[in-house]
Amino acid sequence: MVNKCLLFSFLIAVVSLWSSTALPAQPSVAAGKDLFKANCAQCHNRNMKDKLTGPALGGTQERWAGREDLLYAWIRNSQAVIASGDPYAVALYNDWNKVLMNPFPNLTDDDIASILLYVDAVYTGTEGGTPAPAGDAVAVAEKPKTNYFLIYAVLAGLLAIIAVVLARIIANLDHMNKVAAGEFDAPRRTLAQILTSRSVIAFVIFALVVLGGYTTVNNAIAFGRQQNYAPEQPVKFSHATHAGVHKIDCQYCHDGARRSKHAVIPATNTCMNCHKAIKKGSTYGTAELTKIFASVGYNPNTDTYIDNYENMSREEVEAIYKKWIADNYVADNELVSLDNKGEKAVKDQWEHVVASLTNEQKSSLAGPIEWVRIHNLPDHVYFNHAQHVAVGKVACQDCHGKVEEMSVVKQYATLSMGWCINCHRETEVKFGENPYYQSYERYHREMASGQRQKVTVEDIGGTECQKCHY
């Protein structure tokens, strides 16, 4: 019996170990720098000393000293803090012409700590080095940084050893008991016997079934899901450049989002709206944009669309675009004519263009660019972008993440049914604004009388099967 108890505690230890494998990294200035660039730099000056859209961040921690909780809450959702009536927060809000700070509900404590570390480091001029050991910053930095995995591993090891030792002691005592009782030839259980005893084996099997089942179920649920899927695309199109740096609206290119079920991958002629003028990329030069030209049949040398492009031979097409690549190579490297190195570079670049635009089914360069589809829903799911974008006014980033920071797009959300349902349960319908909802008379009455605070998507049937499966 005692053996079993011990083994049980061992099991608990193992399970704890299992659940502790995914632990956050500790806050650092480097992480803070990335987070700042991604989240804060649009509004807050990078030198932390001058105002921009938002206040200078240097010295933030002193200003909020003693109220770090509130500072963290402010960063996640300033509106809530203002609503709570904190005098400093309200004053800050009024000072800045009642412009709200963007909420960042996804930032963890560690993220915020990192950002604050970075802000302080820049402010105090120690960026790159260790943070200045000053007051609150240190307090923040001293958030737990223990490696749980190691602790649990050591703990589990200790418990296992104790269990074995205790088992040995019990076995010895048992033996001594029996000897005292006169059973001189009573067998003495060896360690090997204990480990191969029925109870130990039963326990191991039990533990394996539990863990195996847990893993199987978890993996089965995740089967077919592609969160963080970030395939290489035929064109190294960077959303970070287009949506991030140049602030092109998502729906300029994905014009289906507001009116169709598909957000729509833009047609090549949409690219040409700008790239007729911008013929060389900031990152890849001619390497990527030539693909666009070759797809649509645009001659960048003469700035004209090529007549009868689809029926041109590969050689003719090659001549046009190789000339474009070569001319640019010459100009970029300030050469008089193409040297050997240049020739190879042009050849390589052209081969890359051809490889990206053709495949087994498509031998011609002319024609659509075959992008790799990232967000794949099963066939039995109906999803409509227009419903969410035009009617629900959901921001693109809520489901797709900060695409404007992705140079290679990845799938941000799980796109699982649970994820959809959760959002439908929480999201409030734009109930009063849209006359469509007039037919929900009872809800309007209830809201008017104060019985009901809000109407969620679920309340109007948004979690019923046939809203998405038909």
Place this chain on the structure above:
Amino acid sequence: MKQPSKEIWISAQDLRNDPEVLEAAHREFPEESLLETLSGDGAMERVESSRRDFLKFLGFSLGAATVAASCEIPVKKAIPYVIKPDAIVPGVATYYASAWVDGGDVVPVLVKTREGRPIKVEGNALAPLTRGGTNARSQASVLSLYDTNRLQDAGRVQEGKVAYASWDELDKEVGQALAAATSIRLVSRTVASPTARAAIQAFVNARPGAAWIQYDPVSASGLLDAQEMCFGKRVLPSYHFDKAKVIVSFGADFLGTWISPVEYARDYAAGRRITDTANPAMSRHYQVESYMSLTGSNADHRILIKPSEQGAAIATLYNAIARARGLAAITAPSVNDRAAQALSRVAEELLAANGMALVVSDANNPAEQALIARMNEALGAHDTTITFSDYSLQRQGSDRAMKSLVDDMQSGKVDALVVLDGNPVFDAAFGKSFAEGMQKVKTRVSCSLTLDETAALCQWVAPASHGLESWGDAQPKADQVYLMQPTIAPLFKTRQWEESLLVWVGSDQWDRTAEQPYYEFLKKYWQEQLFPAQSKFASFTAFWESSLHDGLLALSAAGAAPTCQMDVTTLAGQISKPGTGEELICFETVNMGAGQFAGNPWLQEMPDPVTRCVWGNYLFVPIGWDGGNAYTMFKGLQDGDKVLLTANGIEREVTIVHQFGLAEGTYALALGYGREVVGTTGLQVGTDTRGWTHISGEGYSRSFVSEVQVSGKSGRDKEFACVQHHHTMGVKGQEKNGETINVDEKTVATIGEGYQGSLVDRSIIFQGTLEEVKGLETRIREKRTAFQSLNEKTLYPDYSDIYQLGHHWGMHIDLSACIGCGACTVACMAENNVPVVGKKEVFRHHEMTWLRIDRYFYGDLENPNVVYQPMLCQHCDNAPCENVCPVSATNHSSEGLNQMAYNRCIGTRYCANNCPYKVRRFNWLDYTKADIFPVNEPRLGQEELPFGADNLTRMVLNPDVTVRSRGVMEKCSFCVQRIQEGKLTAKKEGRPLRDGDVKSACMTACPTGAITFGDLNDKEGRLHSELESPLVYQVLEEVNTRPSVNYRAKVLNRHASLES
């Protein structure tokens, strides 16, 4: 009068309480197990499985699952446009106004396209011809577009096979051959297109010795010639069935197939709609016919005559009217006594109708049609129910012209034959001699879409494009022109025949180098001929764009009706004499036409409205009634037995089906089956009727034949596919002691199992006559009150609070307006990706139709009346199916929809068993070809790939509806994709949902407006006003399912003193 023992019944077997029917009614699923059936045709060699096999399968599945699980998720591509067309937003449907044209049949339509591919046609509500109605054939036309059997390029025909050549080669060789020919004949079915006629004229003018012959597979030549004799113009008048108080039809199936059925059905239903039960009024319809046609089944009275007696019957009626109107009578043979008696009463009524009378006939005999014309004039029908200024151009074929063509060909006078449209070798009554004549023609070209019997005898095929790929126009009426526009670029290297003609003749009237030469030709024609005929638009561009947008051009037509110029009594000798012996009549069905739709699986699988049989034509044989409680089946045969039929010296084996309402000594068989050259799926389905249809002595095609012999049983159709007894829902029967019981209860008694509380006297059909409409009203009210008070005592919680929020979807179906044409069933298949399962699977009760049209008989036992009841998921608010699902795959939405989540369904089929309406369908096999095991994929015909497995056919699928896989249940969703789309549009536009924003596919397809779909919460909507009628009831209201579908009782306008 032979009064029946029960109110409604579905067949003789049902009336007799046949054990097989009881069994079928009892069992949702058929008797034969999958393994038994599969083993029957050697698909599975061994059917018994050993433990070893079990372990093998287990191991295989586990292995397959492991391999599948370890595989990477396949990389999917997202391929955008290079240059996106402005009109297309991927994911949003675009509609184009166009017209469906098949010979002279025209249905103005809107074509729904998604990402540039047509997937559905809807009626064009702006069109004065149909007001948005459609028929099954036009609904199925999108499937013909994606037919894998279509010819893909110009080619030579060698030994019945096509060897593709190039258009250049064909144009060169055919062009030369035609240039050298001194006598060219162009053959087509009726051409309704004025521009195409201009193209043909251009050809004929440029080639001396060329002539154009039009024919109609089901000929109206007699009618046209009679019109020419009487009124001097060889065109059809316009009939207005809505204005007639008394309608008499001699064999004309004007609701199903005769001339312009969509138009007539709409008018007919309008004239029979009871808007006010306090002062009810509706037209009375007599059908004089020899077999029960779709139109006959809707008639108030059917007067039975043998097919050959039709002339005599027309003359009898004519003489009765002539006597009353002081005209000279005609000497004619006499009709049978019962019919003569009935016709004299009919004449009285026609005369009393005060001009609001209409007599029509399908007789292909000019003398008989002249009598009809004279009769109508004498009745004062001109300018009321018949108008001439807006004459119809829907039939223009001439049997005489066709006969002289055949004679010319046989005597070797024809050098070149170009078959522009049609398949005369198969579908014309001249078929055999036409085929013989063709052998003597030097150059033979066919412009058929697929290789057919005629094209197989040609040297060249110049395949035409499908209507959805073509420019064109159609003028069904003198005052209406409809534009056809392509909704997709030609899928194959095809060219519309109008264009081919202009190419071959090298016409100077068009610009061949234009991007779309025929478009330019069409536009030019409209600019020169039609633009000056209107006054609404000053500029041609505005006129053209408006016509293209609306799909139509309305012209003005006025003028007084002409008077008959001839003395019809001189025609006495030409009236056909009643034949001797037993007779066979070959008739056209709504789905198969004259055989041109044999390659369309949707139409093959659409049940014939009257017999409810699919995939074949079945010989109607009579049922005798012994005057007591029993029926005598024909020669002791069962439905599905085969007999040998001999007529005109041709013997063929044919499957029989017993049918009510056949005239004595008459058999009937549908045309258009037994095709010999038609792709794969329609090949040799049913029995050919060629040779039985023939040419009369006067040179007119004739669809009946006398001196017919029918043998005893010669075999059995092992896959007799008739959905008659599938999915029945508790029809009443009679015990031996005369007690009326419910069939379900009978099964409980016979088989000893069942559930308690089987109800006697179920409320499925309510029907009555116009005279006693008040009584019907009371009956419905009393029953419903009783049901509702019973239903109030329920343990179910009350959800009305939820349903009152937002929308609560519902439907109303007017059984008086439903003519059973089946347009809705095909529309449903097209809209909801309902699979086609094939004859064998239908035989096994596995048809997948979400919407079926139940046909019930009532009234006289030998010549009953019919009520059609479209039956679909009733979306019960107390749905019995929902309670029994172990995984809650079917459940209820707050909008009152009975939802079916396919991805959740595990296929227990409890729901189908528990559904009192029998509307749930189970995917027994992989009908949509998503599986990898070939044994699970049924074949429809002799095709290599199962139907629907190829990428071409799959283009017809509606991308907004899931394609269901094997092992899941499915059923009508109330077109939830349309509901969601309508709601989304309203939300995006920031406005409340309007009545009519959401229409189910069946509603839009219906030619008579029998189906109304809408929001029950919308108190101003059309649905709400329909439901206010006191004739509205719910099917099986007594079982407290609280259905969302409401029916309006069938009302007939029977003449009290007339027997049948």
